[in-house]
Amino acid sequence: MAKKLLRTSPSSSNKFNSANMTDDFQLHLDSSDDDAPEEVTFEESKASALRSMKNALETSKREKDLLKEKRRKRQEMFQEQKKRRLLPAHILEEIDTAPSKKQKLPRDQAESNHEEAYCSWEEGREGSKEGYEKETKKGFKGNIRRLKGNYSVMRVADQSSTNSQQQTAMDFIQARLYGPGSQRTTNNEVLSLQNKRGPNKSAAMQFVNKKWGTEKKAKAEKLKKQWIQKRKVPSS
């Protein structure tokens, strides 16, 4: 009654002498058991060794295949993204043929081009279609079109005449003279103070001058009427 033991250690890939194996076993078994040594036939052990080897080979092959698959998938994804960033071929052609007119592209042509590009992109993308639509809509301000790299195409006439430097300079002066910390007041207050301190004392400007602050006065009238209405309704 020999127990059949399956050897699963990796070192079994070596072609062991069955005798040696049995010896080893015996040593192990002897320590725990007093039974007679087991008999494992050569064929069996050979078969098991071969099997384990095959398994190992298979697993390594599978792993390699898996890695390959992953790499391939990644590459595909990159290709897809790259294709997405480029404009479709026909627009690139157009731009190539008219490089000098980049600055003055007429508005409708730009729009139609954009529309065509937009449609083709729409076809190609399934997943994040809405997200991408939003992106293009936001990016399309006036006639600014993004090309590959850091270039953008826009009409010179659409730019306002005050460029950014001039605007910064004007903002600087406005902030220094009228910005926070400049302690300014209103014309109303200055004139009202003049009225109150002058030789003929009179009321503040908005009461003396009928035309002053007509919107505020109209609003105040309206609120007053509303309040009167409110008071009447619950009492009536």
Place this chain on the structure above:
Amino acid sequence: MGEFKVHRVRFFDYMPTAIRAMAFNAHTERLALGRMDGSVEIFNFADRYFQEKVIPGKDSRSIEALCWVGGRLFSAGLNGEITEYDLENLRPKYSLEAYGGPIWTITSNSQGAHLAIGCEDGTVKLFEVLEESIQFERNLDRQKGRIISLSWHPSGTQIAAGMMDMIRVFDVPTGRAVQRLLVDRGFGGSKSRETVVWSVVFLSDYTIISGDSAGKVQVWDGHTGTLVKTHLVTKWDVLALSVSKDESSVVVGTSEGTVIQFQFIAPTLQQQQDKEWVRTRTFKNHTHDVRALAEIETAIVSGGMDTQLVVRPLLEKFDERSHASALRKIQFPHRNLVFCAKKAGLLLFQFPGQLELWRLGESDGHGKPGDSLPLKRKPEKLLHLKRKGEDHICCSALSSCGGWLAYSTMSSVRLYRLQTDNNDISISKVPKLPKILRSAHQLCFSSDSSKLFAASSQSSVLVIALSQSECKYVHTLKPKSGSRQPIHLMTNSVDGKWLATANSDCEIHVYNVQKLKLHCIVPVYGSCPSAMGIHPTTNNLTMVHADQQIFEYSIVEKQYTDWSRKLQKQGLHNLWLDRDTPVTHVTFNPKNPEQILLHDMHMFCIIDQSLPLPDQKTQFYNQMTLRSLSEQERPSHLHAFKICKTFQDLLSVSLLDDQSLVMVERPLLAITCQLPAPVRQKKFAT
């Protein structure tokens, strides 16, 4: 005299622009004023501060500083360009891009050979002044902050530049920065903000005086780079500085609206003390920030955000009190902005950006003098015509029948045909104007609306014939004197025969329109004419000059009239001559050929030629007295000048065909309401 129904018009929302920069040319005694909307005005200080020329602004132009080089005027602005102006054709000659970003200041050296500009990118650029243009020479050492103000040393070897938190002194031949003067920041809350040195002045003894945003005026020693004295003059910014020609006095303008004078005198009278800069006078003539300042020989000229030009003569330079030593405030322009169609009862208001056409209201009532009549129909705005393009409107005209409207900018002239059928108005542009009609300094329609007169370059007048809906160029009327100055006044006679023009050289030419040639030249008087009018029946040309002299010239006889000679012999009353605003409009009463109607900003006057002229001892403003006298006593006290001061801040007075007067007033209070915010000043007991 009779009663007049008066249309009191206050719906003209005229809003002047704030003054940004000024420069005084001592040789020609002209002051150039730059406003925030880009327009430049030239005042003749020798001729009662008359506004001689106006160069209209442009949307893209901005003026931060002005400077004179000889007789040439240069300006620089935040659009990064230096512009030279052609003062004979009232337009910019050319604009040079400085490629330094926005330009904050421009100044010329005392020899007049170089211009220095201070740019946003921290460079001081030097330009060489050539015959017909300027040329970039070189940059001085580039600095880290923006250059806000510049001042040349009188020798031309050094420049002081006011920047943020410091003043740098450059050596011009090498371009290196030799000194750095550090300006303290303000105390308290403003310690976190950088101090901006708004203006700086370099004196010939190497003293530098600076005004900064912390409200200090500091005196520095330019040799050693040390601070000599600090004067804290205000809690707000010190925006402008100006030094007098002899360097004994410096005036300083602040955000509060005060102008403070510092003089280089010995502080006490004893023992030959050293002279130093002592604060002497304070003038409070402005309600808003003072941004432009100039100290001329006898006066201090200041202008700022409250749009008024104030000339404050220094009383120690005058021996006696006269009109020359009185405070002058120039608030309204010295030319017409309101045009009236007498037959149709329409008013045209000229704004820099648009034209407005209004129909006057109607009233049926009758009343005593001084009553307000109820309105049957309110005045209504018929047309709001916006200008095309960037240039501001230079001049405009409305024909007396109300059928034609024209306006001109620096680059184009536009002519429109108006049709009013009861309450509808239709306007159609006249296409294809003659090519020669490029821009006009003044426009005027003939009284039968068959011709348009356009004042063009070199004092010439283009005559354009108008028919149903088109126009044709007829002729150019040229003056014989060959003057190159622009025309600023033009008037024509009611019968369509005569046209009179006046230019900035004080020449008045009268042309015969039917024969299309020069008829005569009025003898030149030293002062510029401020208003002219041709009488409907006698064809006498009445001229009022900037120094308040009145002349009457008979065009037919080519000589002054008897009345005019009598007036000159007697002399005008002192109170008339002491008035400080010029007469801007002369008109006549068809029903009473003896009357001449004139107005200036503060009064309206009817001169009755049949009445005796007042002498120096007569009471000049006698209307109130006459009313209190009885019928028998009145005739002995009457004199020719009847002045009415009921209507104030007048922009225009005209007489319609139905004997009603139109007074267009613009109350100064209404202008003050729309100004930008003034500083908050804490006053006692408020």
